[in-house]
Amino acid sequence: TQNYRITLLPGDGIGPEIMAVAVDVLKIIGQQFDLQFEFQEALIGGAAIDATGEPLPSTTLDTCRQSDAVLLAAIGGYKWDSLPSNIRPEAGLLGLRAGLGLFANLRPAQILPQLIDASTLKREVVEGVDIMVVRELTGGIYFGKPKGIFTTDTGEKRGVNTMVYTESEIERIGRVAFETARKRKGKLCSVDKANVLEVSQLWRDRITKLSQEYPDVELSHLYVDNAAMQLVRAPKQFDTIVTGNLFGDILSDAAAMLTGSIGMLPSASLGASGPGVFEPVHGSAPDIAGQDKANPLAQVLSAAMMLRYGLDQPKAADRIEQAVFQVLEQGDRTGDIMSLGKNLLGCRAMGDALIKV
Amino acid sequence: TQNYRITLLPGDGIGPEIMAVAVDVLKIIGQQFDLQFEFQEALIGGAAIDATGEPLPSTTLDTCRQSDAVLLAAIGGYKWDSLPSNIRPEAGLLGLRAGLGLFANLRPAQILPQLIDASTLKREVVEGVDIMVVRELTGGIYFGKPKGIFTTDTGEKRGVNTMVYTESEIERIGRVAFETARKRKGKLCSVDKANVLEVSQLWRDRITKLSQEYPDVELSHLYVDNAAMQLVRAPKQFDTIVTGNLFGDILSDAAAMLTGSIGMLPSASLGASGPGVFEPVHGSAPDIAGQDKANPLAQVLSAAMMLRYGLDQPKAADRIEQAVFQVLEQGDRTGDIMSLGKNLLGCRAMGDALIKV
Numbered sequence: 001t002q003n004y005r006i007t008l009l010p011g012d013g014i015g016p017e018i019m020a021v022a023v024d025v026l027k028i029i030g031q032q033f034d035l036q037f038e039f040q041e042a043l044i045g046g047a048a049i050d051a052t053g054e055p056l057p058s059t060t061l062d063t064c065r066q067s068d069a070v071l072l073a074a075i076g077g078y079k080w081d082s083l084p085s086n087i088r089p090e091a092g093l094l095g096l097r098a099g100l101g102l103f104a105n106l107r108p109a110q111i112l113p114q115l116i117d118a119s120t121l122k123r124e125v126v127e128g129v130d131i132m133v134v135r136e137l138t139g140g141i142y143f144g145k146p147k148g149i150f151t152t153d154t155g156e157k158r159g160v161n162t163m164v165y166t167e168s169e170i171e172r173i174g175r176v177a178f179e180t181a182r183k184r185k186g187k188l189c190s191v192d193k194a195n196v197l198e199v200s201q202l203w204r205d206r207i208t209k210l211s212q213e214y215p216d217v218e219l220s221h222l223y224v225d226n227a228a229m230q231l232v233r234a235p236k237q238f239d240t241i242v243t244g245n246l247f248g249d250i251l252s253d254a255a256a257m258l259t260g261s262i263g264m265l266p267s268a269s270l271g272a273s274g275p276g277v278f279e280p281v282h283g284s285a286p287d288i289a290g291q292d293k294a295n296p297l298a299q300v301l302s303a304a305m306m307l308r309y310g311l312d313q314p315k316a317a318d319r320i321e322q323a324v325f326q327v328l329e330q331g332d333r334t335g336d337i338m339s340l341g342k343n344l345l346g347c348r349a350m351g352d353a354l355i356k357v
Numbered sequence: 358t359q360n361y362r363i364t365l366l367p368g369d370g371i372g373p374e375i376m377a378v379a380v381d382v383l384k385i386i387g388q389q390f391d392l393q394f395e396f397q398e399a400l401i402g403g404a405a406i407d408a409t410g411e412p413l414p415s416t417t418l419d420t421c422r423q424s425d426a427v428l429l430a431a432i433g434g435y436k437w438d439s440l441p442s443n444i445r446p447e448a449g450l451l452g453l454r455a456g457l458g459l460f461a462n463l464r465p466a467q468i469l470p471q472l473i474d475a476s477t478l479k480r481e482v483v484e485g486v487d488i489m490v491v492r493e494l495t496g497g498i499y500f501g502k503p504k505g506i507f508t509t510d511t512g513e514k515r516g517v518n519t520m521v522y523t524e525s526e527i528e529r530i531g532r533v534a535f536e537t538a539r540k541r542k543g544k545l546c547s548v549d550k551a552n553v554l555e556v557s558q559l560w561r562d563r564i565t566k567l568s569q570e571y572p573d574v575e576l577s578h579l580y581v582d583n584a585a586m587q588l589v590r591a592p593k594q595f596d597t598i599v600t601g602n603l604f605g606d607i608l609s610d611a612a613a614m615l616t617g618s619i620g621m622l623p624s625a626s627l628g629a630s631g632p633g634v635f636e637p638v639h640g641s642a643p644d645i646a647g648q649d650k651a652n653p654l655a656q657v658l659s660a661a662m663m664l665r666y667g668l669d670q671p672k673a674a675d676r677i678e679q680a681v682f683q684v685l686e687q688g689d690r691t692g693d694i695m696s697l698g699k700n701l702l703g704c705r706a707m708g709d710a711l712i713k714v
């Protein structure tokens with residue numbers, strides 16, 4: 001038996017409901033694959049603010065550090081929106097990324113054949129779309145200094161953030177991206193704004209140099225504005241995309257929305273060593289929280305990503321992904337992905353369906 | 358007779374061909390509306406680099422300053438892509454924006470009923486889409502300092518750009534946006550990344566305060582990642598969007614691509630006083646340059662925007678827009694917007710068709 005310590009961060013809104021389903025699924029998978037999960041719950045986001053005044057209590061970070069992987073659900077909600085930014089739920093997420101050194105964010109956007117009609121794009125445009133966005137997650141304008149709101153000599157306020165990348169930061173995420181592309185279709189598109197930004201010129205230079213070590217990967221470059229267009233125009237041209245923190249935030253969400261069902265999309269955030277964090281792309285959906293209406297599938301697929309990328313258990317990951325495929329195949333749907341003639345299930349019932357297949 | 362001095366900047370690639378059509382159209386419009394245009398041509402972009410070594414010769418900027426409006430076609434091409442960034446064609450464009458103080462970029466994205474099938478999105482999703490993106494154009498990370506590539510103590514290179522906005526810069530573009538929304542459907546969505554960036558917090562605060570002066574305009578806020586999603590998910594929710602330079606670059610291109618035909622989209626760049634610059638959204642398309650294949654309609658519609666926003670001749674602008682509508686209605690198409698059963702025309706023939714209607 002393989003033992004794993006998993007920190008669970010259910011967070012806010014629908015977080016606890018979808019997390020419960022993922023935990024049930026992991027328990028069954030554990031039995032099937034002879035894996036033993038030791039789950040430990042900790043506070044983050046709004047839930048942590050309410051309990052401790054801080055979005056990321058140090059005990060949470062410690063618990064995460066001592067575990068093999070972290071499964072996160074969702075954070076945030078209207079309730080905490082008016083707090084100062086350093087004690088808002090989002091600060092907890094950014095603190096977790098920085099604290100665990102999670103510099104690589106993997107965000108797949110894949111069209112599932114059963115849900116293709118959920119896309120706002122035409123079937124022929126999105127059929128077969130399978131994109132992996134590799135987003136740098138601990139650098140760039142999210143963390144660069146100086147930052148803040150300053151007062152100028154004339155008494156006017158001036159807001160400042162700094163987009164910074166060093167060569168080693170670029171190389172580090174570049175390697176993850178080339179390795180990822182190599183395991184996929186061997187195509188990597190690096191996105192920057194090198195026609196305007198110096199930080200992007202360094203990015204492009206470094207990625208280009210690195211490509212010499214990966215002759216089997218076909219590298220291309222796009223400006224971020226063009227990349228946003230191309231995602232809408234012809235998304236099938238993309239295999240793996242690598243980009244900085246801010247551009248990755250925007251493009252991975254645009255790519256996710258091509259599928260029409262962001263309630264289905266997981267993500268992985270990985271560091272050089274230590275535990276990764278695995279979480280759905282969607283938010284905490286406070287409007288439907290506690291009503292057993294949430295779609296738990298992105299959370300369940302995040303558990304699959306945890307098995308694949310965090311615990312090196314690809315077979316167990318495959319099994320979960322198959323189960324999700326099967327429930328969709330048999331017509332089970334939560335409200336967000338419901339369509340005519342399908343079976344409408346609540347969050348828990350979807351969990352039960354997963355466990356049965 | 359009203360006299361106008363117009364600087365023409367044909368630039369590179371297909372620029373000269375499409376500019377020629379726009380000038381022909383303006384001449385006819387001048388006769389019809391008793392307007393006299395005095396055209397003066399000047400160099401910019403690659404053409405200027407080849408002739409003078411600089412992407413924006415000072416004589417060009419002087420000529421522009423002395424005119425009532427500037428009509429620009431397109432700049433750039435593979436040929437100049439490997440030059441250092443400060444003498445690349447794009448530097449000419451940025452220099453023109455800064456030199457003329459063009460802080461407000463208006464980028465309409467409108468679905469034309471005749472071309473609705475060109476969109477990669479489903480008809481019901483895009484039918485009636487009519488979005489105006491108001492992008493700040495002389496501030497933000499495009500111009501903020503410090504910027505450059507520096508060497509750290511450890512000998513490593515470090516790329517830096519700075520996103521800066523002052524209150525007065527935000528207020529200035531905010532006013533343009535509220536005024537624009539007021540003349541449209543009265544809905545303004547401000548886009549930022551206030552959950553992470555301080556510069557965005559200042560942006561959001563300032564725009565929110567300003568909204569008190571425009572009680573007839575309904576203001577909302579979106580984070581940039583969510584805005585990119587919503588443009589794909591449900592573009593009809595948007596009327597007017599206001600955002601900073603970088604986010605505007607990305608979102609206006611994404612919005613443009615919703616229409617499926619960026620060969621149709623004009624733009625206006627305006628300052629507090631002095632001449633505005635009017636140009637198509639599409640690029641210089643070096644692959645089809647000189648082959649009489651280019652679509653001149655975005656250039657012609659840019660001339661219409663020039664009449665409307667630059668010269669206060671809305672009736673003449675209306676007339677041009679009607680002519681474009683009519684040629685589309687009668688089935689005339691250039692290659693980029695061609696579909697079965699329509700009449701395929703070259704660039705010049707499209708110009709002739711416009712003049713006949």
Ligand SMILES: CC(C)[C@H](C(=O)O)[C@@H](O)C(=O)O
Binds near residue numbers: 094
């Ligand atoms: C909540 C926010 C801070 C976060 C980000 O911008 O990184 C989110 O949008 C994401 O993509 O994970």
Ligand SMILES: CC(C)[C@H](C(=O)O)[C@@H](O)C(=O)O
Binds near residue numbers: 195225447
């Ligand atoms: C060519 C480039 C510098 C420019 C920009 O980024 O502003 C272009 O993308 C645009 O949108 O006009």
